[in-house]
Amino acid sequence: MESNLFVGCLKLAEVILPNSLSKIGYGAFSNCQALEILEIPESVSTIEESVFVGCERLKTVKLPNGIKEIKDSTFSNCPNLLLVHLPASVNTIGKNAFKDCLNLSRVFIPSSVANIGDYAFYNCVNLATVVLPGSTIIGEHTFNKSGKIVFFTDAPSKPENWPSNWNLHNRPVKWDMSDIIEDEEFIYRNDSSSQIEIIGLSTLNLGEKIVIPGSYQEKTVKLIYDYAFYYNPQIKEIEIQDGVVSIGHYAFSNCKTLEKVLIADSVEYIGQFCFNECKNLTSIMLSERIEIIEKGTFFGCEKLSEVNIPISVQIIERDAFRLCITLTTLDIPNSVPTIDDEAFIFCYALENLTLSSNLVNIGTSVFKECTSLKSVTIPASLSYIGKYSFQDCISLTNVTILSGVKEIGQEAFSGCTNLSQVNLPETITKIEGWAFFSCEKLETIFIPLSVTTMEANVFRNCFELEIYVEAETIPYTWVYNWNPSNCPFYLNHKP
Numbered sequence: 001m002e003s004n005l006f007v008g009c010l011k012l013a014e015v016i017l018p019n020s021l022s023k024i025g026y027g028a029f030s031n032c033q034a035l036e037i038l039e040i041p042e043s044v045s046t047i048e049e050s051v052f053v054g055c056e057r058l059k060t061v062k063l064p065n066g067i068k069e070i071k072d073s074t075f076s077n078c079p080n081l082l083l084v085h086l087p088a089s090v091n092t093i094g095k096n097a098f099k100d101c102l103n104l105s106r107v108f109i110p111s112s113v114a115n116i117g118d119y120a121f122y123n124c125v126n127l128a129t130v131v132l133p134g135s136t137i138i139g140e141h142t143f144n145k146s147g148k149i150v151f152f153t154d155a156p157s158k159p160e161n162w163p164s165n166w167n168l169h170n171r172p173v174k175w176d177m178s179d180i181i182e183d184e185e186f187i188y189r190n191d192s193s194s195q196i197e198i199i200g201l202s203t204l205n206l207g208e209k210i211v212i213p214g215s216y217q218e219k220t221v222k223l224i225y226d227y228a229f230y231y232n233p234q235i236k237e238i239e240i241q242d243g244v245v246s247i248g249h250y251a252f253s254n255c256k257t258l259e260k261v262l263i264a265d266s267v268e269y270i271g272q273f274c275f276n277e278c279k280n281l282t283s284i285m286l287s288e289r290i291e292i293i294e295k296g297t298f299f300g301c302e303k304l305s306e307v308n309i310p311i312s313v314q315i316i317e318r319d320a321f322r323l324c325i326t327l328t329t330l331d332i333p334n335s336v337p338t339i340d341d342e343a344f345i346f347c348y349a350l351e352n353l354t355l356s357s358n359l360v361n362i363g364t365s366v367f368k369e370c371t372s373l374k375s376v377t378i379p380a381s382l383s384y385i386g387k388y389s390f391q392d393c394i395s396l397t398n399v400t401i402l403s404g405v406k407e408i409g410q411e412a413f414s415g416c417t418n419l420s421q422v423n424l425p426e427t428i429t430k431i432e433g434w435a436f437f438s439c440e441k442l443e444t445i446f447i448p449l450s451v452t453t454m455e456a457n458v459f460r461n462c463f464e465l466e467i468y469v470e471a472e473t474i475p476y477t478w479v480y481n482w483n484p485s486n487c488p489f490y491l492n493h494k495p
Helices: none
Strands: 037-039 060-062 083-085 106-108 129-131 150-152 180-182 186-190 195-201 209-212 219-224 237-240 260-263 283-285 329-331 352-354 375-378 398-401 444-447 466-469
Touching: 037 060, 083 106, 129 195
Parallel strands: 060 083, 106 129, 129 150, 195 219, 209 237, 237 260, 260 283, 329 352, 375 398, 444 466
Antiparallel strands: 180 186, 186 195
């Protein structure tokens, strides 16, 4: 095929190439802005420079097995190119070869590639997974401005012939990852004689529904590796089959199109930020073997309206459900003694909440700005209501605190502007500063004799409040400005 044969054919959408074709000349399809998919026949052994430069709609390309060199600027400025499969015959990737391929999501570079030219993957801003042999020589700024990459390499550490700026943005690198293989479905790593790990999705796989097997080639798939499907732009549904035990950190993070996840009962661990920013995730079923919901697991899952927390769970860690803004109902099982800081902060739609009857520790700002929450019962097992726990829950009207609770933390209920009813049991000994600040509709409260410590500004801006105190006099251990808004109070009041 001659050089520049179809250059600038703006409406050319489909091309059928003959099986007799051996060479595609310089710039042959450059600026063919309507061209989306092109199958290059196996007979082609040479593709010259800049062949597809500026093909704005080109999405996928499968290169023939005999191709040895991807020359300079071959796919430069193909902003919609999602996938390109590099055959094992390739030994060179030229300068600017994939520069400005803004939607390229993953690259598996075969061990046959000896050299990658300068700026080859420069400004591939959505490139998330790169398998990179340690034997390959990398040019200057090869992956710079490709900001989401996780590298998997068999090198034990940075090879001497890699330039100092090869990973200028300090992206995660998984070193010493030998025995990585790719088939039509996944990228795998042989971990041992009987186990296999999944590194990511194959560069041949454009499926929207992904079934992750529990075995591969008669070996057990035990692990979905850290970052395995990170920033994947195509997946809508995932089924993880029986046999898989562990899902790594960030494994499905920022999969913006992911809607549904089915997790087999064999799964015992889900890593930190595993489903972080999966903004279209609506449904997930968790395994009954999971004991910890790790830090940030569902952070920013904006369409997750319900979630089952199995009775195996013992800890819900920090930011686990932060900004799950459509989560409406939450039933925390009695197996859970600990909820860490900000676990459910900014869950604006959360209306129905049942806390574990065995809850012992509740961190800072756990339910802060859950603005639809209407009532809550604090279990007797919880001795301390953490700082800012229910701050700015503006729909909260009723709080029931069971006997056993001893302390109310700083600003625990501040800004609960519709709170009208709260009881303080006889086990309460301390109320920290600003605990009920700006609870504007709180009308009455009874303070039992057990309260020996009252800090500053507890009832500031509670303008409708009348306070009934069981003590005959204000205890000397209460600070002088515990009631700065001068709410009327009555001493020697019996319950």
